[in-house]
Amino acid sequence: MKAYFFLKRGVDLLFALVVILGILSWLLPVLALLIKLDSKGPVFFLQKRGGKGGMPFTCYKLRTMVVNKEADECAASDDDWRVTRIGKVLRKSHLDELPQFFNVLLGAMSLVGPRPYMLTDCQKFSRMIPDHPLRYYVRPGMTGLAQIKGYHGPVTDFKMIFTRFQWDVFYVRHVSLMMDLRILHRTIKLFLTQRRPLCK
Secondary structure (H helix, E strand, C coil): CHHHHHHHHHHHHHHHHHHHHHHHHHHHHHHHHHHHHHCCCCCEEEEEEECHHHCEEEEEEECCECCCCCCCCCCCCCCCCCECHHHHHHHHHCHHHCCHHHHHHHCCCEEECCCCCEHHHHHHHHHHCCCHHHHHHCCCEEECHHHHCCCCCCCCCHHHHHHHHHHHHHHHHCCCHHHHHHHHHHHHHHHHCCCCCCCC
16 A cells, blocks of 8 residues: 555656646746736635645635635536636636646645545535545545546535545545546546536
8 A cells, every 4th residue: 555655646746747847837827817817816716625634735726716705615606606707718628727736746635536625515524424534534636536427516415425425435445556547547538528527
C-alpha cells in the first residue's frame, strides 16, 4: 500500500507540473481577462472543502458566479441566476476546475479520489450517513469513481448522496494504480464527448 501511495503521488506531481507549465501558464491569463471583462469580482473563487482526514483545505476554482453570500452554502444549479455568461462556458467545459491542479501540486488533492464537498455539505451528509467519514481516508480528487458512474452535479435527494458515498467507499477500499488510470481514462473520454464527469 505504501508503494501505491508513493506512485500515486508521483503521478499527481508529474501530471500537475505538465499541465501547469504547459497549459495553465498561458491559458489562465486569458481566462482571467475574460472573467474580469464579464463581471466584477476576483478571478479565483476560493472555497473551504473537506479534505483527507476530514481536515478542511482551500479549493481553487475560477469564479463562475457573481459575488454572492450564498456561494459557500448553496451549490450552483444548471439554470442558476448567479452564473455569469463566461461562467456558463467555463462550467460546461470544466475549465473552471483547472486551478485545482495547484491543489494537486500542493498535496491537498489528488488527480483521482472522492470529490471534495463544501463544508456545509460535509456536515449535512455526515449527519445523514454515519459512516460518511470513511471517504476521507484518502486525498480528495479532481475526478472520482462516483463521477464517472454518473453521480455528479447538484445533490437532489438522499439516494444520490448515499450512492455517491457507496462508490467513494468502494474506491477507498479497493484503491490501486490500475483503478486510478481507468478512472482518468474514463474521465478524459467523457470530457472529450462533452459529458459532465466532474462534480462541483
